[in-house]
Amino acid sequence: MKKIILTIIYILTLSGCGLEQGSYLVGWWNGDIPTKLSDKEEKIWDICREKTKYLPKNTEEEKEKADMELNNCLHEKGFWD
Structure with missing residues (x-):
């Protein structure tokens, strides 16, 4: 169970590393959807x-x-x- 939790945390951490501060996904996540x-x-x-x-x-x-x-x-x- 501990390995599964650590694997999920690891995947989530790595998936967010490639996002730039000004990207559309980051803006959407923060509720600042560009119009x-x-x-x-x-x-x-x-x-x-x-x-x-x-x-x-x-x-x-x-x-x-x-x-x-x-x-x-x-x-x-x-x-x-």
Whole structure:
């Protein structure tokens, strides 16, 4: 019985090793299923991404500031409306 349990744990551990953090299966498992953006949302996303992609992101503070700029742009353009 102990060998069967160890074998199951071993198989489950190895089966999860090949999954990347951003893979569809990991997103599905975490309840974050990606959805297709509408044409309007995709256009807004592209505009805001282009606007903020050259902001520095070397430190945590700079990353937070760049993310806030992106979120502000998305909000101003009506991405979540």
